[in-house]
Amino acid sequence: MAKILLINPNKWGRGITSIWIPSHTAVLKSFGHEVRLFDCTFFKDWSLDETSFNTANKQYQPTDYHKLITYSEKNIFEALKEEIQNFKPDLIFWSAISSHIHGEGEYVNIQYGYELIERISPRATLVTGGLQVTAQPKAAFSRFPMVNYFIAGESEFVLAELATYLGDDSKIQALPGLVWRDGSDIKVNPPQKLISDLDQIPKYDYSIFDPQVFLRPYNGTVLKAVDYELSRGCIYTCSYCVETVLQKYYGVFESSTISGALKEPKKYLRAKSGKRVHEELKYLHRELGINLIRCQDTNFLTINRTTLNELADLLDSDPVDVKLYVETRVDRISPADIHLLKRLRVDGVGTGVELSSASFRTSFLNRFASTDLLEKNIALLKTEGIKCTTYNIIGLPKESEEMILDTINLNHRLQPDNITVAFYSPYIGTQQAEIGVIEKYFDDYEYHVDGQLRTVSNSSQVDAKTLNFYKKNFNYLVRNGTENINGLKKAEGLLQ
Template identity: 25%
Template sequence: MSVHSNITNPIITGKKSPLTTLHSNFKVLLIYPTMYRVTGLPVGMASLSAALKDKGFDVRIFDTAFYKEKEQDRYTAQEDERAETMTKPIEDKEDIWKDRPNDMLTDLKILMNEFKPSLVGVSILENTKKMALKMTTMVKENFPDVHVVAGGIFPTLTPELFLKEPSISYVCVGEGEISFPDLCEKLREKKDPTNTRGFWMRDENGKIHKNPPAMLPDINKIPFPDFAAFDKSLLLKPMQGKIYKTLVIEASRGCVHKCTYCENSLLGDFYSNAGAGRYYRRMDMKKIIEQIYHQVDKHDCNYIHFSSEYFLALSKADFDMFIEEYSKIKIPFYFQTRFETVKGDRMQKLKEVGMHWLGVSLEHGNEDFRKKHLKRGYTNASVANSIKILKEEGIGATVSNMMGFPYENRELVFDTINLCKDLYRIHNGIQFNIFMFTPYRSCSLYQTCVDQGLLPKDAADDIDYGYAFDENTILKFPEEYKKMLAGLYRTFNLYVKLPDEDLPKIQIAEKDDEEGRAMLKELRKKISWEEDPNPTPPTV
């Protein structure tokens, strides 16, 4: 699909960088580890690829989305079960999503031999660490002259952890659009890289060099993310039971809030303390519109996801510009926002220009708990009012929740269930996600868990962080409490959506025994999926 605008982009001209010939002999392979069939274009790595190409470096990307590694089998089974009550079944997914015929390491080794990279970079999260190190170890063993850079939120906040890994030579601390090309230039020129800002590293003598993070880039002045380097299968993202060719448009980076379960709670302080700039940056609306046209002209898509922690925190002038310009595009779109930004007049206008769905995070149903322990201050009344607005405007949304926090108990979990039940009664076009709280080291609640003895103090790097949809908490709660949490996780949407007369049966379904599993299977058949309040866009 091609669209055109009167707005032009002064940065993207379509011409090759004059440095292309100069640097083309220095090749960078970027590895994007993601769990099985977790699709979606990663803006961070795409932006890094664009920054490297802008400086003339040759870039390839290897992703893991369609490799079903053996260790992921239990997570795949759990996600299939989860999908029966939390998300609409995905239509024709086996015909659209095609798994790779080889295993992950075989294909990576083939690419290494064919591309012959000068440097390998890998983005790492807590729950992809084992997979990532599996690949970096293979690179080290088979291509010992090729150095590996570890980057991402996890290495940024724990660089010392990754420098212990024999397969990793450099750790990128902070965002890499400025520092990564700088490192590549020094390595290409065979210059000493040990003082490169934005990197921790070991030198040839084993000495550790710790440099401060590079200044955070102005997202209005860097090249738009480079999605051309990614496998086209990553565009195939599910939304409300259908798979769309989804482009991601970056609208902002970072967050001004301090939610304790989120990495933003530490990253803002990290950059501020290092003198690296303000973590939260918003792209100018004119630049957002330029980016849409740039990406849509390059890629065939029928859906857009706006990447922003709260997309609707816009001035009236910016909002009006978006509505005016997007009315010429009208590709269905989705975004994440906060309940405080859901206003009736804006929802109506957004729907008119193509908004199909939105995501909002409730996280917990108890106001006091939410404010004290999660640092989220809105009221349940304001949440209900936002849902009423969505009902009035005929707009669907996914409401995300968590359970398994420290300081929580069964009664508090039911505060979340009961609030979601009330919201569902207001608007049955709302869907509800539930996630087990995971204390990633990049969130401030991690230290709370350590202090309470819910995590080991000295072996945090050995924690199996599992998978985003794992029903089992990794916290060291009593075994009976952990079983209770798993039961509530499996039955969360049954409690939310089924009538009160089914409560005794749902309580049976909480149990992980023969009777409980049979009842769970029976009750899941009673979950009905309402038609999208908005017209369903055409799919792949």
């Protein structure tokens, strides 16, 4: 039995239950290991205030969230050092892959966690993983030289076996998915098998989180929420999305040139059983008081219907007082899908608009989506009482300011319940990131990306100051129109 310290390097200053934490905790405990979590979320000298930032730009509705949260005045490095001294972990781990894929900081966890560890230099075995390792395994050691082992791909069972084999280097070095040093050489082991049946992972252990982590602003109120996954994988191959990194790693990347979908999606898309999901929902609500399930599945309605219909039947026969927020391709939705969403207690749907130009989406993003169907189906969702949030991107390579304005005008026509706009982030291993480097929009390695808080673009076509203007004013312009845009620009020094 080993002692494992997990670190959540979250910098947003609001609760996020990164899914890799409860999934890894569950597997590690099932192997007999002891697990603790050091959560960075509420340290004043570490976290930023993403909630206030996105409330000010009208992406979020105002709430009394901050009155309900207590932030620590302790120095985070001293607090972590104290935790390590008291717990004396055998192994420390801080970054992995889950259905968050890149959202809510999962992509940058590896960098931020390393910044913490680098200052402390603990004696424990240092292990980490995630998307950056999966995309560029050999580069990981040059970026994070203190790490002992990296895990590419899904890491729950690999980490548990590694912890079991501590002290036996030959067994550790034979583990699939492992990246390790052999003297001056870097060895990249063959990929581990995908976890084909997510029921193989024991019930995800959310009890490891501090209770205030569950508090979350949602549509003008504060609820108790968790991030959750019913499935893993996506059938689509959008060129900006890190799902393509995982598809390549597991050798399932061949896609249709007509739809942008994988030719063999069943090899990559996996789900829990409806029974298992129902059990977890009951546990989350009845034992932890959770009433909002923030589903992070990349495309909810491509989850196999056996799982979704079984879950709907179980919720009908044994109701759980929770509501779901899901993400899915609304351009592909049908009236039967909406009926199913209502049976599943779905309160809100988030959908990627990305940007208004259908030809740009198809040619540059490999995203085949009908704008007409998007408009029609968002209206249908609203008619059926399901809230809709549009996701939009600004700062893509080759995206012009005129295209940003067109996207604002499209959202003005759509009038969704909520509007999210993100700075484009160049994720290593994606086609769009490679284009961005070639076109000199971005450096080779942009570790400090955050789609909500900052742009890292060097574009001369739409500069950073202009992108910040649109991030700040996107919601205002959607709701009020663009007639006064020059006045807003003058007020912020963009026009004389």
